Amino acid sequence: MAEITASMVRDLREKTGAGMMDCKKALVEANGDMEAAIDWLRKKGLSAAAKKSGRVAAEGLIGVASAPRRAAMVEVNAETDFVARNELFQNFVATVAELALTVGEDVEALKNARWPGSVDLVEGGSAHRTVAEQLTHLIATIGENMSIRRIRMLHVNEGAVATYVHSAVKPGLGKIGVLVALEGASETAVMEALGRQIGMHVAAARPEALDISAVEPSALEREKAVLTEQAQASGKPEAVIQKMVEGRIRKYYEEVVLLEQVFVIDGESRVKEVVKKAGATLSGFARYQLGEGIEKQQSDFAAEVAAAAGQG
Structure with missing residues (x-):
């Protein structure tokens, strides 16, 4: 059995917003695996976190x-x-x-x-x-x-x-x-203006894939597993459960797929509709956020001072 430390519980709370005791129980059930603990909390309806967020540190x-x-x-x-x-x-x-x-x-x-x-x-x-x-x-x-x-x-x-x-x-x-990246025969200035608006959308909405076919298979399977277990908890017939999961997967696509997202500029249209109306094709995008995926070591300054003074 892996040792469950206070810092692990704190990190899980930061990632999921779940209660301290629930986080500790989730880590015990998952034998210390952070990703598995997040999934355990979601299956129990105790967390809305869809993925590991990580702390931006660099x-x-x-x-x-x-x-x-x-x-x-x-x-x-x-x-x-x-x-x-x-x-x-x-x-x-x-x-x-x-x-x-x-x-x-x-x-x-x-x-x-x-x-x-x-x-x-x-x-x-x-x-x-x-x-x-x-x-x-x-x-x-x-x-x-x-x-x-x-x-x-x-x-x-x-x-x-x-x-x-x-x-x-x-x-x-x-x-x-x-x-x-926008492909099309429209004037360059028009394409750049639309591209900048879509860039603002990408910065805010954080899409993970360009279209449905580009969604990472492992992420999709993980989402289906969580949603299926949530739906099964309702006690409804299997046919109903399948329809529930299908509906929630469509919602999942609307959250993570750029072309399926609601355009933040007008709050109504799908991004794919905005691009089509402009006579263009959205062939690719990239989003960098400084330090994403890198975690800086957290230090206890008071403890460091005490240790330096020989009091630790």
Whole structure:
């Protein structure tokens, strides 16, 4: 039997909103498995959480850059939010996003790319500094660890790839970035305007898939298992239970599939209807939120001070 700690119970409460004793019981039943405990609470009707949320911990910036029919987005992490306000760091992220437009989504290839306008003298001649070397230089200058975490690029054959940055600290730099690829023959300005609106929607609604066919099979099966057990608790006939599950799966699609979601701009139309009315096809999207999926170690400052004073 796995040890159930107070911090595990606290984390489960933060993720689900369920009561402390219910969280502890769920962890016991799941032998300490956090995901299984979340499912146990949902099956008992004690939590509405659909998936692990995770705590956003890493700092830094999301950067986006555009060119005709393509756009790129990068995440560059740092240790503190203070660095995100540093002009040197901001310029680095903006340049990395521009370089990604030609280098592509390979982080290692980007690190090995030539840093524009920078030359380091070496014995016997001169050599251009790479992105990785520029990052090392920046780390030494600012005095904080940093890393290029990920890159995403979208392109279209005809149309536009629009960008949106939520709460931008500078044009193209912020904590949430979105790319939206629209295929179509309409004017570029029209496509970019619609794409920006859809980008605002994506930032707010957090879709997980473009269309129903793109929903991750394991996520769908997990959702069906939870919904089936919930429906069976009603005691109704199997045929009725199946219809209940089918209806709830349709609702699930409306929550996680971009084209099935209600457009936040008008609050009425489905995104797929808005795109069709514009004579366009939504071929792809990407959403980056700074630090998602990374958890920072939580420390007890008072305990650290006491330990340093020999009182721990």
